[in-house]
Amino acid sequence: MFNPYALGGWTAAANLNADSARNTVPQPSIFGALPYPTQDPPSMFISFRFTSFSPSILDCTVVGPQAKTHFHISTDIPTPGFTTIFNADNEPMTIIEWLPNPVLEIRGIVPKQRVSEWLVLSPAKRYRTMVAQGRTFIWAPDGESICLYALGLGVPQTHARLTREDGAVALEITAEAIRIGLLPVCVTAAFLLQSGRNID
Incomplete structure (x- = not known):
């Protein structure tokens, strides 16, 4: 059965295909409509x-x-x-x-x-x-x-x-x-x- 959440990298008990070490940096919405957290920039x-x-x-x-x-x-x-x-x-x-x-x-x-x-x-x-x-x-x-x-x-x-x-x-x-x-x-x-x- 196809699970769309597994392809996104979300971790859940039911998501056996997810790799919790992968994709640790927040990714922006593919449509750009939702805000997403950013990492603090290094000191300039x-x-x-x-x-x-x-x-x-x-x-x-x-x-x-x-x-x-x-x-x-x-x-x-x-x-x-x-x-x-x-x-x-x-x-x-x-x-x-x-x-x-x-x-x-x-x-x-x-x-x-x-x-x-x-x-x-x-x-x-x-x-x-x-x-x-x-x-x-x-x-x-x-x-x-x-x-x-x-x-x-x-x-x-x-x-x-x-x-x-x-x-x-x-x-x-x-x-x-x-x-x-x-x-x-x-x-x-x-x-x-x-x-x-x-x-x-």
Whole structure:
């Protein structure tokens, strides 16, 4: 005798043809009329932490997944008046000169310029505009965080989120933002925004 429920994979005492291990992910209605439960999407952010403050973020380490060191930040060493952000290969990635109007360069990404011209404060002082990788972004407060949004049409897309924690600063960044080369830019911007120094 033909049992239509057995073909659908439903388990029941009378359904001897069903395989309970098979088809564990809910399937949508074939007609699309009924809702179905979805699995939670994986976290879209990858977490990095500015840690090991010595004594502040001006001298610290940036660790990523599996507590791997991705960057380290050194101020006034080897040159007074400068902060250098080194990559995992211990190569200088970002150089900031603490002049009355601080200047920065992110090697191969942002040419040497004033910080205030790269992280431009809005007239109402509510957000900062930043240009990187040929695109314009905005750093804006969102509750306890400062978020990085891409400027464009439609709903703003969050690319990164910066949050102060006890003894650390958390930078969460999307895999897409890393793919398009924003990790060094976000680390540099996060450092500047949390440095406690005048950047305007």
